[in-house]
Amino acid sequence: MEHFIVSARKYRPKNFEDVVGQQAITNTLENAIKNNHLAQALLFTGPRGVGKTSCARILAKKINQQDLENSEEEDFAFNIFELDAASNNSVDDIRSLTDQVRIPPQTGKYKVYIIDEVHMLSQAAFNAFLKTLEEPPAHAIFILATTEKHKIIPTILSRCQIFDFKRIGVLDAKNYLKKIAEKEAIAADDDALHIIAQKADGAMRDALSIFDRVVSFSGKELTREAVTQNLNVLDYDTYFGMTDLLLENKIPDVLNAFNAVLAKGFEGHHFINGLASHFRDLLVAKDTATIQLLEVGDTAKKKYLKQAEKASIPFLMQSIEKANQCDLNYRASKNQRLLVELSLMQIASITFDGEKKKSANYIIPATFFQALSPAKKKQTTTTSKTPEQPDVKTTPTVAPAKVVKERPVLKNIGRLNKQPSKYSLKGFNQQTNVKKKVVEENFDSHPKDAFDEQTLQTLWKSYVDLLFKKGEKSMASIVGTDLPKLQGKFTINFTVPNKLMEDQFKKGRPKLLNFLREKLNNYGIAIEVILNEKIEKKFAYTPQEKYNKLKEKNPLLDKLRQTFELDL
Incomplete structure (x- = not known):
């Protein structure tokens, strides 16, 4: 089996023209070489996979090619030294490097030292490197590369000419991938390459790695569907x-x-x-x-x-x-x-x-979709049997004008509890009648399932808990003062001890009514408020009141307090 070389290595730039998306930096470096205006300490910084190390190697090769004739085939490997600062970050490693700097090159004019991931050097190693970096020999050029410039001490930064590499644009990455696809004889959709370029997030090396992975999945046909499936992205x-x-x-x-x-x-x-x-x-x-x-x-x-x-x-x-x-x-x-x-x-x-x-967080009521659902529409179809034509489905004839009139009723479902305008005298006088009329008109065709009092009281308690979670503690206290009683089939009686609680309960009654209707699947429910100021106080607030309540439940509690002479 033939040895496979990943695209990131196979198509690594060998000239400044091959570097993608960094034209400003490559042009600056080329002009600096031509004009003999190159600094002796350079710092390449930027995100991963944007060409920092590649540019450093190309620059190191170009520097010596400029001074020798017929040097295009020479790679000047003896003049280029690469040091990985991630694994060689001690003071001894830097001292060994500074000792080598003194020796002039055998061929060519310059010796180039590329220190990758320079931010990994220790504080002591940085200090040992300062003097050499500030006054290097004439034949030495240092190229530092890092993804985290903020970790490099300011005294090092001040001695370097800094080049900030930018993220590679989506279109630049896509065009480069298109060229590689053509070289590899791969038929790639434009959208597929665009998704790969987006997923790479500005890193050309990541884009090439993703490209290899998707090609392994889909073969010579690179489609948008294959890319989205392999990369697990939403198209x-x-x-x-x-x-x-x-x-x-x-x-x-x-x-x-x-x-x-x-x-x-x-x-x-x-x-x-x-x-x-x-x-x-x-x-x-x-x-x-x-x-x-x-x-x-x-x-x-x-x-x-x-x-x-x-x-x-x-x-x-x-x-x-x-x-x-x-x-x-x-x-x-x-x-x-x-x-x-x-x-x-x-x-x-x-x-x-x-x-x-509508409020800022308005949501269309669920009843609007219930009224328009296919299940509701099917209810309009009835089956009639006659001696002449048994089992024949017939649809009641409805005039078109009637359908148009009934449509606004569907929209009113979301406004059952909306008060008429307070600026209209007619609306103010007819407010109660209007609300009853809307409810009657809109809920005749809605379900009215039967329920018992125990189920009602269970839902009533859950609504109190819901009010507490929402922070509506005042309303929760009022609703929780008593349990409702079921009067008849669908009428709910709720008793309050004073006029103030009656008024507050009526304000929150529409929301409670909607809650019960949805949970019980019964839109014929009505809540009647009964005012009874003779109701015995049910809640204990002071320590004495709490003690009296407990004593009513267990008389021996008072004997226990007297025996041990306990305070309240």
Whole structure:
């Protein structure tokens, strides 16, 4: 079997022209060699895999080639010394290096010392290196390379000419991968190479390693599907599909799509970050002046331009804000999936026109989708039997005008508890009648399952706990003063001891009513408040009151206190 050489080694730059994405630095170094204006101590700093060591080796070779004729074939290996500071970081290693510096080169004019990962040198080694670095022999040039410039002491930095290598752009990395694919006779999709370049995060060495890995997986045909499957990344289609659902206010479909993403093994944090970036790209695609900021392939760019026409700028701005807020709260959240789902539901409700006035965190009520669900539509179909035509399905005839009139009723489902405008005298006088009318009109076709008093009281207690968790302690105390009684089939009686508690309970009654209706699957429930100021005080607040309560339950407690002469 033929020995395989990874692309990162096989296609390592041998000339400055081969270095990707660092034109400013390579041009500076070439001009410095030509003009004999090269410093004797250089520091190459920047992220991993951007060409620091490669540039150092090319520079070391070019320096001596400039001074000798017919030297293109010479590599001047005897004039180039590489030291890995990660494993040779002691004072003795640096002293051995400084001793070698004094010896002039046998061929060529310069001896070049490349010290990689120089930030790993110890403090004592740095100090031992200072004098040599400041006043080296005329034949010596030092090239230091590091990924962490901040760890190098200032006295070393002040003696070096610093070159900051930047991350390699996505388009530059993609074009270089395209050249390599052509050399290797690999048919690669433009979008596939773009995903590899994005995944590399500015490091050319990482991009080449990923390229080798994907080629091993898919062979000579490099497709976008193969890359996304092998790298386990979410492709554009996932975000395009999700955005279409969000724009169409389809919250159930949005939640199912997000569940499918989680089922593939992706984290909600990764998904919401990708969705925010997708919204940003759509915002960029809205204006022809900013399309150049869209770092995607040609096929994906057409999709962005098409979807950008559907999404308005206010929608995109609010969506980005909510996605970023979810990103900030994700790590601190105890229920991270719920946090992402709430954010998606809020984004899907931005363009919903069923409410005239919506809060910042508005979510379309679930009853809206229940009313529009296929199960509800099937209820309109009945089966009638006649002697002439048995088992024939017939649909009641409904005039088109009636359907149009009933449609606004669906939108009112989300506004059952909305007060009429207080600035309208007519609305103020008819407020109670309007609320009852809306409830009666909208909930006739909704389920009204039977329930017992024990189930009701259990849900009542859970609602009290929910109020405490939300911080609504005042309302929780009022609701928890007594347990409700079931009067008839669907009427709930709740007794309060004073007028103030009655008024406060009525303010929070709509939310409680919605909670019970959803949990009991019964939309015919009504809560009646009964004021009874003769109710005996049930709660003990002072130590004496608490003691009296305990004494009522166990009379021997008082005898115990008297026997041992205990205080309250």
